[in-house]
Amino acid sequence: MTRNRVELALIARGVDSALAEKLRKEKWTLAKLQTQAPEKLLELGIGEVAVPVILGSGRPPIPPEHFIRTLYDNRWLCCVCRDASRPIIVHHIKPWAESRDHSQANLAVLCSIHHGEAHSTHALELTLTPDRLKAAKATWEQEVSRLDPLAILQATQLISCQWWYFNHLRVFEIAEDLGVNVSELEGFQDALLTGACDAQGHLRPRKGPLYVGYALSHALKRYMSSMLEAAMGHASVRNISDDLDRGTLDRLIIEGDLVFVQGLYSFTNLAPDGSGADLVRGRRRVNKVEVTFVFDRNEGTSGSARYEWLLRTRALGCLLRVNGLRKDGKGGLRIEATVLAIRSANQELKLRSYEARLQKSGLLGDEYEDEEFDVGDYDDDVSNEWGERSGTFRRRLFLKGQGIWRKLIARF
Ligand SMILES: [Zn+2]
Ligand SMILES: [Zn+2]
Known part of the structure; x- marks a missing residue:
């Protein structure tokens, strides 16, 4: 679960999470990418749909409130396979070009593989139609919405709680x-x-x-x-x-x-x-x-x-x-x-188990490294100092808690 603003700004513009992380680590920012020619962006691995969005000539980016809630409600996981090892992308169930719809109801979190399937057109094969996608998303979001209450209740049943x-x-x-x-x-x-x-x-x-x-x-x-x-x-x-x-x-x-x-x-x-x-x-x-x-x-x-x-x-x-x-x-x-x-x-509720999977997947990590490069929708009045501290704390926690993470991952 990345909270890095550069990565979020790129994901909101149709870049997958792994590429967003890679670009951020290579010190790219949204502003820097916006000064490049389309060919250069394609060369960096950015898809044909995302290039105009980044350059400001395509669809507008997804508004942060819809986008972040969608990611959160899906635990940053593909709603079809829920595989934490795969990079994710935020997909429009009804294509933006037709629907002009950035609402949460029209957004789905998909891994790169299922995203490819959702866009593939060979009609006779099992492709992910909008209806099938909606069903997969509804099922996963419902399961997710039960995860937190269940964890809170189960932890209450422990003697010490x-x-x-x-x-x-x-x-x-x-x-x-x-x-x-x-x-x-x-x-x-x-x-x-x-x-x-x-x-x-x-x-x-x-x-x-x-x-x-x-x-x-x-x-x-x-x-x-x-x-x-x-x-x-x-x-x-x-x-x-x-x-x-x-x-x-x-x-x-x-x-x-x-x-x-x-x-x-x-x-x-x-x-x-x-x-x-x-x-x-x-x-x-x-x-x-x-x-x-x-x-x-x-x-x-x-x-x-x-x-x-x-x-x-x-x-x-x-x-x-x-x-x-x-x-x-x-x-x-x-x-x-x-x-x-x-x-x-209760310790387990502080270190949410689904975050453990995201740590493992590499989506959650040293996300505050280059906060000074913040750009785009996510840079409004955020100070560096607390982000830094929180990032360092997380890293320390991660190193210290590897054993706990593994246990939690196994139970998830
Ligand atoms: Zn998937
Ligand atoms: Zn898509």
Whole structure:
């Protein structure tokens, strides 16, 4: 998964990912390529379709927000073979010349081989028709959208992992909206018996901490865990723990998205508002992105959650609903969110397994080497220093974690 802006600018113009990387390593930039004659670009290996696009005489480049979301939703893999070792290209399902359609619905990620097949015209052979492509893309994107929630849930089932907090009202609302029948959930009967909820599954209002007494706490936590699990089974959650990189993030997420962000959070107490809530502001700041939310610590799922885990600075994973994105004018991005649930951190969720495959494929690597050559759509107000740090960190992580990567790759 490259985040290098030169490579992204080239991929948006129809160059495959391997060639984009090669050109970037040879110190080509979009601006430099644009000063060359078409013959030279062909000589460099750029295809006939991409040459005029690069030179500005063909179709316009794909708008970054469609392009990046398409790549992300397909995990930077060909939707037909999903082979991480092959370079990829962003393809127009209905050719641009006919459709003038740059929307996400008309874009597919293909490897070079299947891209060739999608453009081949020998009618009697098994070629990738637009309909077959659309079907392959839909199947793969649906699988992908389930990968993150599954990983988050599976990791929760490990003994060392715990939900420390639920936003009870919001989780209940989301479950209801998604058509989850709460009375059939595991833990519902016990929650009802212990008086934690009523016959409709609604929580009984309570002043002060919600989780008091062993039987009630235990029942309520099981009820809420299964409610969240059921809701997440229907919803699409993006794990963006490793994407707090404002170069692409503001094009990747929009208001209303459910995201999972893991890392160090700091908590500060807020002044009481008279409602009896124990209001806390949670904040995660990394690179130039700040994620922030306010919640009621009384909804912490145990004494240790309230007095130990949701205090000061902690490594945690938060399931969030994005309420708004704001740029601060200094190159920073602020994400206001509603927190739905908070759990202990889990290493595997930080190092997303699909990224491991991309590391292996070489698509994710030393992408920040020549940031000073940034050009095109991707160079707006991005500073070098954080990119550099993040790139170095990734490389170090990669070298250090080869063993883990291999294990993750084998499991994927
Ligand atoms: Zn393929
Ligand atoms: Zn194509």
